[in-house]
Amino acid sequence: MSNTYKWDWGIFLQPVSTGEPANYLDWLLAGLQNTVILALSSSVIALFLGVAMGILRCAPNRWLASIGAIYVAFFRNVPVIVQLFAWYFVVPEILPTSMGTWIKQLPSMTQMMVLSTMCLGLYMAARVCEHIRAGLSTLPRGQLLAATALGLTLSQGYRYVLLPVALRVAIPPLTSELINVFKNSAVVSTIGLLDLSAQSQQLAEYTGQPYESFLAATLIYIVINWIVMIVMHRVERRVQLHGYLGSK
Amino acid sequence: MIEIDNISKRYGTFQVLTECSTNVAKGEVVVVCGPSGSGKSTLVKTINGLEPIDTGDIRVDGQSVGGRRTNLSQLRSKVGMVFQNFELFPHLSVLENLTIAQIKVLKRDKDDATDRGLKYLERVGLKLHAEKYPGQLSGGQQQRAAIARALCMDPICMLFDEPTSALDPEMVSEVLDVMVQLASEGTTMMCVTHEMGFARKVADRVIFMDHGRILEDTSKEEFFGNVAARTDRAKQFLGRILHH
Amino acid sequence: MDILQAISKSLPALADGMVITLKITAVSVVVGIAWGAALAVMRLSPVKPLAWFAQAYVMLVRSVPLVMVLLWFFLMVPQLIQSLFGLSPRTDIRLVSAMVAFSLFEAAYYSEIIRAGIQAVSRGQLSAAYALGMSYLTAMRLIVLPQAMRAAVPALLTQGIVLFQDTSLVYVIGLADFFRTSKNIADRDGTTVAMILFAGAVYLTISLLASAGVKALQKGRRSFEVI
Numbered sequence: 001m002s003n004t005y006k007w008d009w010g011i012f013l014q015p016v017s018t019g020e021p022a023n024y025l026d027w028l029l030a031g032l033q034n035t036v037i038l039a040l041s042s043s044v045i046a047l048f049l050g051v052a053m054g055i056l057r058c059a060p061n062r063w064l065a066s067i068g069a070i071y072v073a074f075f076r077n078v079p080v081i082v083q084l085f086a087w088y089f090v091v092p093e094i095l096p097t098s099m100g101t102w103i104k105q106l107p108s109m110t111q112m113m114v115l116s117t118m119c120l121g122l123y124m125a126a127r128v129c130e131h132i133r134a135g136l137s138t139l140p141r142g143q144l145l146a147a148t149a150l151g152l153t154l155s156q157g158y159r160y161v162l163l164p165v166a167l168r169v170a171i172p173p174l175t176s177e178l179i180n181v182f183k184n185s186a187v188v189s190t191i192g193l194l195d196l197s198a199q200s201q202q203l204a205e206y207t208g209q210p211y212e213s214f215l216a217a218t219l220i221y222i223v224i225n226w227i228v229m230i231v232m233h234r235v236e237r238r239v240q241l242h243g244y245l246g247s248k
Numbered sequence: 249m250i251e252i253d254n255i256s257k258r259y260g261t262f263q264v265l266t267e268c269s270t271n272v273a274k275g276e277v278v279v280v281c282g283p284s285g286s287g288k289s290t291l292v293k294t295i296n297g298l299e300p301i302d303t304g305d306i307r308v309d310g311q312s313v314g315g316r317r318t319n320l321s322q323l324r325s326k327v328g329m330v331f332q333n334f335e336l337f338p339h340l341s342v343l344e345n346l347t348i349a350q351i352k353v354l355k356r357d358k359d360d361a362t363d364r365g366l367k368y369l370e371r372v373g374l375k376l377h378a379e380k381y382p383g384q385l386s387g388g389q390q391q392r393a394a395i396a397r398a399l400c401m402d403p404i405c406m407l408f409d410e411p412t413s414a415l416d417p418e419m420v421s422e423v424l425d426v427m428v429q430l431a432s433e434g435t436t437m438m439c440v441t442h443e444m445g446f447a448r449k450v451a452d453r454v455i456f457m458d459h460g461r462i463l464e465d466t467s468k469e470e471f472f473g474n475v476a477a478r479t480d481r482a483k484q485f486l487g488r489i490l491h492h
Numbered sequence: 493m494d495i496l497q498a499i500s501k502s503l504p505a506l507a508d509g510m511v512i513t514l515k516i517t518a519v520s521v522v523v524g525i526a527w528g529a530a531l532a533v534m535r536l537s538p539v540k541p542l543a544w545f546a547q548a549y550v551m552l553v554r555s556v557p558l559v560m561v562l563l564w565f566f567l568m569v570p571q572l573i574q575s576l577f578g579l580s581p582r583t584d585i586r587l588v589s590a591m592v593a594f595s596l597f598e599a600a601y602y603s604e605i606i607r608a609g610i611q612a613v614s615r616g617q618l619s620a621a622y623a624l625g626m627s628y629l630t631a632m633r634l635i636v637l638p639q640a641m642r643a644a645v646p647a648l649l650t651q652g653i654v655l656f657q658d659t660s661l662v663y664v665i666g667l668a669d670f671f672r673t674s675k676n677i678a679d680r681d682g683t684t685v686a687m688i689l690f691a692g693a694v695y696l697t698i699s700l701l702a703s704a705g706v707k708a709l710q711k712g713r714r715s716f717e718v719i
Contacts, residue, residue, distance in 0.1 A: 077699035079660040082692045186559035225555035325625030335620035349624035
């Protein structure tokens, strides 16, 4: 490391040189806000879509099961940055003209947020799908049979009998996915969306203090990671089923 | 040869061994028996330091097993051990199983180790299987190979931890025959086993354990011959076992 | 068609980009697995400080986005190399810093895979090795790791495929890998939609083929072990 580098932790409280009424810490936090909004909204999409896909993949109907399989194969084998660029550059072009134009006319920030959320959501859904499928497969076959014997329909069986247990079983891998989406969200910096990682780069450029800027952002990511783990651990404990799969 | 001096050991809150003392003289064959969970496997595993002890001392050939200056690796290479699940190394051939420790621990050269390996394989009746892999052998063959593996290290004593418990009944005798042979050659042996027929045949002494304590430690003749003088627990045990 | 012509004209540049992508992947897989194995052995070692170091390393690396790691190494590696070797900053540095970044990053993931492999090897194997007088390191090296690695190969290869896809993130440090090259060509020729779809198709094809290869390998090995 160059020994002429001068550390300056005060940069965070310095007003930004663009003239806005903010300091650099505000920029960083604005980036954090975008990261959190992106991650959480993508997760909601991914959860619903992923559960639907997971159920689809377990369907006895071959065609339905392969739809799920194709979805997963597609979204897991294209790099996330390529998917993001596809959403941002390709989708507005190939959608029907009315929708395409609507998207292009959105304010730039909103446009990027919406497309990024769709991208991350669908990407994450493929992984959620696999975890749900694994969770469903741990259930004894008799569970659904018992449900139908009681007169429940297939969708009721899934909703009231299978999914509640499968989701609980899947909490550990789903927690990993939640952590992953916070990390994957950093890719949006490549299309110009100012998330936490992009802001750390902005800070590095504007203040000339890259080490402090990156350290701050890195620390924030680590803290996010930690918070997610704690929260999910609490969730897992609250929804635990006695005597089932590793509960205490 | 082996001196166990008032050892105790616990796993968390569970007391596995309590104040156990005994010894095995050179050339002696000692059988350790008792119900499951009595701590007999653990006792044997403390002798070569696979299980650490909390209090007390164990000396093998004069060297303290827990001693700070003791070279545990060297000590272990002198004590042969045979496991319930054979524990042959599946990714090595039978011969390689026998030579690897000779080469890496005893620093013998490859030819010397190979010769010895083949010699002991012949002794246990497995010479033809030298190049096979453990997965291709039956349980009885694997255990005989495991005994040969321990013998290749020219140990001063042999420890057996329920060597036949994981075997199909028809393979038990082929392993016991090897062990009887070893005993008749004067090998110092300490053997945890349920095979009372074996004990009656070759043991010099029998140790009976229950709940982590040594309740009986007498000669074979006393143990099997003078049942009336035995402790209640031992009587119970003998009563159940000897009915088979 | 215009688009196909445009793509075929740029094939040399795209091929160069792919070479970079593959170089990064290859180096990072090899170094990542080696360092990952070392981390796994450290993590399970009886020497506490080593175990803590390995655990902290893995936890830290896994909580940080790859983008940040790439930015970090792009920041630090040129300076390191400058001060160590006195070289002036060249474009090659991007490649080196990317390789270092990926190797150290992926090692954390590889170490978890290998650790799981090690823990799947029965404890009795380690006991048997100890009983023969082997030390922890010797037992790990000769008895446990060979078995663990053999079992871990499918997972390691799959992680390699993930690595291959992750290399596209070198976009953030401006390294001209396959994806960046595709984008550069797109910007130059105005063929953004086509190039992005093309790049996606290439990654998809290679990844699917590689995954199929791993599955075939698994099937082949299973039938061998039954013998």
